[in-house]
Amino acid sequence: xVQLVESGGGLVKPGGSLRLSCAASGLTLSNAWMNWVRQTPxxxxxxxxxxxxxSYGGTIHYAAPVKGRFTISRDxxxxxxxxxxxxxxxxxxxxxxxxxxxxxxxxxxxxxTLVTVSS
Amino acid sequence: QSALTQPASVSGSPGQSxxxxxxxxxxxxxxxxxxSWYQQAPGKAPKLMISDVSNRPSGxxxxxxxxKSGNTASLTISGLQAEDxxxxxxxxxxxxxxxxxxxTGTKVTVL
Numbered sequence: 683x684v685q686l687v688e689s690g691g692g693l694v695k696p697g698g699s700l701r702l703s704c705a706a707s708g709l710t711l712s713n714a715w716m717n718w719v720r721q722t723p724x725x726x727x728x729x730x731x732x733x734x735x736x737s738y739g740g741t742i743h744y745a746a747p748v749k750g751r752f753t754i755s756r757d758x759x760x761x762x763x764x765x766x767x768x769x770x771x772x773x774x775x776x777x778x779x780x781x782x783x784x785x786x787x788x789x790x791x792x793x794x795t796l797v798t799v800s801s
Numbered sequence: 802q803s804a805l806t807q808p809a810s811v812s813g814s815p816g817q818s819x820x821x822x823x824x825x826x827x828x829x830x831x832x833x834x835x836x837s838w839y840q841q842a843p844g845k846a847p848k849l850m851i852s853d854v855s856n857r858p859s860g861x862x863x864x865x866x867x868x869k870s871g872n873t874a875s876l877t878i879s880g881l882q883a884e885d886x887x888x889x890x891x892x893x894x895x896x897x898x899x900x901x902x903x904x905t906g907t908k909v910t911v912l
Contacts, residue, residue: 717901726804727839727847727890729901745899746802779846786835786894786901787852794846 684708684790686780691795698770702795704763704780709790712736712758715783718765720776721794728776732783733763747773770799805830805891805904812910818879821907823891824872829902831872835894838867838876842887850889851876878909886911 686709690702704716715738718730731744733754742754753766763780777796781788806824813819823830823838830836836854839847849858851867854874864879874893878885891904 719903726906727892727903729892729899729903732900743898743900749898785853786833787837787849788839788847788892789849789852789858791846791848 684782686782686790686792688778688780688792688795691778691797693798693800694770695801696771696799698799699766699768700770700797702765702767702778702780702797704765704792706761706763706782709761709782711756711761711763716754716756716763717781717783717788718752718754718763718778719781719788719791720774720778720797722776730765730778767797770797772799775799802829802895802897802899802902805893805902807889807891807904807907809905810908810910812912813878813881814912815881815883817881818877819881819909821876821878821889821891821909823874823876823893823904825874825893825902826872828897829872829893829895830869830874832896833894834869836867836869836874837892838865838874839890839892840885840887841890847890881911883911885909 685707734741751769777794779794781791838851841847855867
């Protein structure tokens, strides 16, 4: 079975940075299309970004609200996905999920990690 | 890219059928068959229920079905059960720089 485990969330001040991790088992991340999706407290889901598999060149896409501030990367040797978040604002407060994508749907989700941006 | 529009809440009695709509535009729902549906229980991660408009992943009950007409996709839950009480979200590929958009979410209540 595929298992995704996020970590790295916490409390950070506006303008600060945080790096989230997503450790995978049962799935080789270098062969997968991996996404980050966030959910604001009490609100809905928002797509954050995608890193494609190595066979698709590892191409990365970002949602407009995070482009230029967030960076998605992957350590294939550790089978771990990362989300580096810089210049954080209160609008970035959310639970962040990593999820693998198959043909336009998000198949397996981690349990999420909470990021709170507050002074 | 605006969120897809879903009703805030839908309710039904056990055994009944309910349908949740998901309205987008001709640039997302209307343009692609990459529409999926997710169930989210309180405090839990979303769970894929329907992919590619109407495909049920392995292990998902046949009581859940999906369809699409024009810019609107729909999720139908037949034979409603207490365990179906949760939030439901649709999602669509957009083909734009923001690749995916989610729906506003629907709370399903079993009366």
